[in-house]
Amino acid sequence: GAGVSQSPSNKVTEKGKDVELRCDPISGHTALYWYRQSLGQGLEFLIYFQGNSAPDKSGLPSDRFSAERTGGSVSTLTIQRTQQEDSAVYLCASSLGAGGTGELFFGEGSRLTVL
Amino acid sequence: SQQGEEDPQALSIQEGENATMNCSYKTSINNLQWYRQNSGRGLVHLILIRSNEREKHSGRLRVTLDTSKKSSSLLITASRAADTASYFCATGRGGADGLTFGKGTHLIIQP
Numbered sequence: 564g565a566g567v568s569q570s571p572s573n574k575v576t577e578k579g580k581d582v583e584l585r586c587d588p589i590s591g592h593t594a595l596y597w598y599r600q601s602l603g604q605g606l607e608f609l610i611y612f613q614g615n616s617a618p619d620k621s622g623l624p625s626d627r628f629s630a631e632r633t634g635g636s637v638s639t640l641t642i643q644r645t646q647q648e649d650s651a652v653y654l655c656a657s658s659l660g661a662g663g664t665g666e667l668f669f670g671e672g673s674r675l676t677v678l
Numbered sequence: 679s680q681q682g683e684e685d686p687q688a689l690s691i692q693e694g695e696n697a698t699m700n701c702s703y704k705t706s707i708n709n710l711q712w713y714r715q716n717s718g719r720g721l722v723h724l725i726l727i728r729s730n731e732r733e734k735h736s737g738r739l740r741v742t743l744d745t746s747k748k749s750s751s752l753l754i755t756a757s758r759a760a761d762t763a764s765y766f767c768a769t770g771r772g773g774a775d776g777l778t779f780g781k782g783t784h785l786i787i788q789p
Contacts, residue, residue, distance in 0.1 A: 567720075596776055605766065605781030606721075619776060654720060658777075664708055664770055667777060669720035 565589070569655050569670035576645055577678050584640045584673045588657030595638050596667065597630055598654045606654065612638065613661050645677045682710075682767040682780030690786040697754040699783040701767030702747075708770050710743055711777070712752050715764045724752075724765075757787045 568587040576582050588595050597609040608622035612632045623629070627645075632638040642649055652674050656667040685700045701710070709728045713721040727734045727743045727750070734741045740753040754761055764782040 594776070598779070606779040608776065608778060611776035613776075656721075666711065666723040666726060667713075667721070667768075669713075669722070671720045 567655055567657055567668050567670035569653075569673050571673055572671065573674045573676075575676045575678065578647060579644055581641065581643045582645055582675060584642075584653050584655075584675070586638045586640070586655030586657075586670060588636065588638070588655070589659075589668055590636075592657035592659050592668070593635070594658040594661055594665075595632055596656045596658075597638070597640050598656070599651045600654060600672070601651045609640070609653075642675075645675075647677045650675055650677045682769050682778065684765070684767055684780045684783040686783060687781070688784045688786070690788060691757060692788050693757055693759055695757055697757050697761070697785055697787075699752045699765050699785070701750045701752070701780055703750075703767075703769050704748065705769075705771065707745075710741075710750050711768045711770070712739075712741060712750075713766045713768060713779075715766065715782070717763075721766065754785075759787050759789045761785060762787045 570585045593614045595612040598606040600606050610630045611619040627643045630640045652672040654672045656669045658665050658667050682701045682703045691697055707729055709726055711726045712724045715721045725736050725741050727741050738755045743750045764784045766779050766782045768777045768779045770777045
């Protein structure tokens, strides 16, 4: 597909379980972002990958959150020992340009519900 | 931390009227972008304005940027019911930083 693909689209899990969310960016896009959006709220920055540079992890809310980007393409966001407050929509976006200089293309998000 | 703050948080107008949303930010920027989000969907890019530009148009959209006041406005003319959505501004500072979003303005167009 030509757009950013995220999976799963919906995930329901029990408190304490680990979850993995996947993002497949647009081919050739060097920048990849993860954001979190709680119901009716704005976007909370989580992590930013740019090419081969060390990622900007400054937005990760706790050490239960981690992300990696393999081969400069697909990214996985992992949440360990999930808590109810982790319930949100997790949005991934990619961009051709670096440093927020260009348009971001968003996926449809992964909706996480922690029971 | 939030860089951009949209104002108002919510706006309800009649179809055909113009809608104006504002965005303020705190630090110097390379560019400012506006995005739209329909309920339950991802964000869609609307327009990008660079720091050396003052105004930009795209169809029914008009964006202004005042770097001295660190503010931007998005004007949607002749609004339609399909314009009902949340609108977010985002600022980019270039360099190693990414893009930072505000909390959004929820726009409702009454038919």
